[in-house]
Amino acid sequence: MLDFIWLIPLIPLAGVLINGFFGRRMPLKVVGVIACATVLAAFLLSVGAVVQLAGSEPNADGLRIHEVGELDWIPLDAVSVPWEFSLDPLGSVLLLVVTGVGFLIHVYSIGYMAHEKDYARFFTYLNLFMGMMLTLVLAGNMMVMFVGWEGVGLCSYLLIGFYYDKPFDTRTGLTCADAGRKAFITNRIGDFAFLIGVLYLAINFGTLTFSEISEKVTHAGPGSHALLVGVGILLFLGACGKSAQIPLYVWLPDAMAGPTPVSALIHAATMVTAGVYMVARMSALYAQAPEAMAVIAAVGALTAIFAAIMGTAATDIKKVLAYSTVSQLGYMFAALGVGAYVAGIFHLMTHAFFKALLFLGAGSVIHGMNGEQDITKMGGLRKKMPRTYWTFLVATLAIAGIPGLAGFFSKDEILWGAWSSGNKMVWLTLAAAAGVTAFYMFRLVYLTFWGRFRGGDEAESHVHESNNLMTVPLMILAGLAIVGGWVGFPNSFLKDAPFIHSFHHWLAPAIADSHGGGHGAEASHSAGVEFGLMALAVGIALCGIFLALQIYKSSSLPQKIADTLGPVYKLVRNLFWVDELYNLVVLRPFYAVCRGFRWVDIHVVDGLVNGTRNATLGLSYISNLHDRVVVDGLVNLTGWTTTLFHRMLGRVQTGMIQTYLSVMLLGVFILIAYYTLAG
DSSP states (O other): OGGGTTHHHHHHHHHHHHHHHHGGGSOHHHHHHHHHHHHHHHHHHHHHHHHHHHTSOOOTTSOOOEEEEEEEEEEOSSOEEEEEEEEOHHHHHHHHHHHHHHHHHHHHHHHHTTTOTTHHHHHHHHHHHHHHHHHHHHBSBHHHHHHHHHHHHHHHHHHHTTTTTOOOBTTTTBOHHHHHHHHHHHHHHHHHHHHHHHHHHHHHHSOOBHHHHHHHHHTOOGGGHHHHHHHHHHHHHHHHHHTTOTTSOTHHHHGGGSOHHHHHIIIIISHHHHHHHHHHHTHHHHHTOHHHHHHHHHHHHHHHHHHHHHHTTOOBHHHHHHHHHHHHHHHHHHHHHTTOHHHHHHHHHHHHHHHHHHHHHHHHHHHHTTTOOBGGGOOOHHHHOHHHHHHHHHHHHHHHTOTTSHHHHHHHHHHHHHHHTTOHHHHHHHHHHHHHHHHHHHHHHHHHHSSOOOSOHHHHHTOOOOOHHHHHHHHHHHHHHHHTTGGGOOTTSOTTOGGGGHHHHHHGGGOSOOOTTSSSSSOSSOHHHHHHHHHHHHHHHHHHHHHHHHHHTSSSHHHHHHHHHTHHHHHHHTGGGHHHHHIIIIIHHHHHHHHHHHHIIIIIIHHHHHHHHHHHHHHHHHHHHHIIIIIHHHHHHHHHHHHHHHHHHHHHOOOOHHHHHHHHHHHHHHHHHHHHHHO
């Protein structure tokens, strides 16, 4: 299997070709089956490859890695870039998450998108998204990764703007096409920095292959420190775009304009995880650039709390989950920034389970509510949609960090990694974000599923549970959200049971510096401290849950609190006016510059052009005048002279002999007279 990992991204791309060229002429069921079958085949091939990798012999560094393909893709004098794929424990985690969760989302999409007229186009884009993400995950060097990196950016544009003909949305101020363009342009900003960082690596180290980069940066001299810090920050800026971190997070909430399965795929399994994966893949570089790691930790922690606060006031069910994703990605980056790489990837995996479940559950609610997304118009849906409710509740408990569920273990690992790294400010920020997360998620559950229905009798009469194609994936994901974290128990739990620590043992060799998270070398604090911090984090989450239930079980208390908070609530409700700030600081000056160039174009450039045109016309007139007066005049003068001589001679040359005799006699007379007088 390992020798055929190049087929894993190729199989979904084959689905792109089939549905892209022939999908419109095939039955809808055939289109959906082809799309799902290609992803399922990629998943099964991935499972086989990972199993074979697990049974392979590790190298001298204890790392299991398999590389395929040495096609000389970009041969240059300074650096030769082959087209190569590789699989190691880090890539295997992403590989199984992308194909496994992606397959469930594809199956769900068959039921959710059954009434769409562009059914084939949707699944073509969805398969393309999978192919590009798998290319990114399996890439053996930075340039192959960049192909997948840009590919998922393109697919996000296509899928977010899928409903390109939808009318203007007064809630967001955008059309779906605008939202797609916003995502695309915002990502291009980060991608530009990412590409510069890649070029610096190529120029200074002569390679872009991950294994070679890791070796060279590890042995780089002190003179390369500033370079590594700079490259690390540039690469992280690229990750900020892909994984929606401050200041480039603004595209992700508006990405909810696309179909709900797209939101699930972007937020759980593909695009937004790319930045986290890339930073972890470059852990050897960041281990040599602690300043860059400090920047990552600070930005991640700030994003986690900032986005969580915005989620407390959102009323669109998908927007709440969008801010949740931004916040959870902040957790992952904070873990990477404090050196807890394993914890960050662990949370990436568990987050894929419960966030896919949350988005697909939200899609089920929207489907059952006939398109309604405002949670203030919902309520009491647990009786109408029991399967959706119970699976959604499992995911909510998981993301809140309730013990026993997947999110608890990975969140605890991150908090423990922040504490044991000595960065107490990051720990405090993340702990606060955990409490806010529990609050806004149970606010969402209460307003959607509990209490009374607030959308009117007519809307209530049409509420219905979703079909099996949509609810079976929910139940599978609910199972994963429960047991998905059991492979990563904290080190203090059952030290002699290797299975429950298997995730760390599997992943650690692929990470250059995995001391964070309490699993690596000996923890710097006792087990008692770890248990105490764990209990404190759970207590904070329970406080958030209790507060949400106490506030929202009352119909009037939320409004009283909003009135009391006044400007603070207005600030949060308007999302800190970040989009307006971008408009003021970035867009308006840009438009002003554009208008300035337009003014110059009209009044200066056009003036110069018109002046040149007038000068040309003047020269043309002078040239024409010269032609008429001089050239034509000389020609005409010659003609006139010839005509004059013709007329003069015409009077002499009459052809009459008597005339010639008379002239001859006249001439003789004149000659005689001349010589007579002269003599």
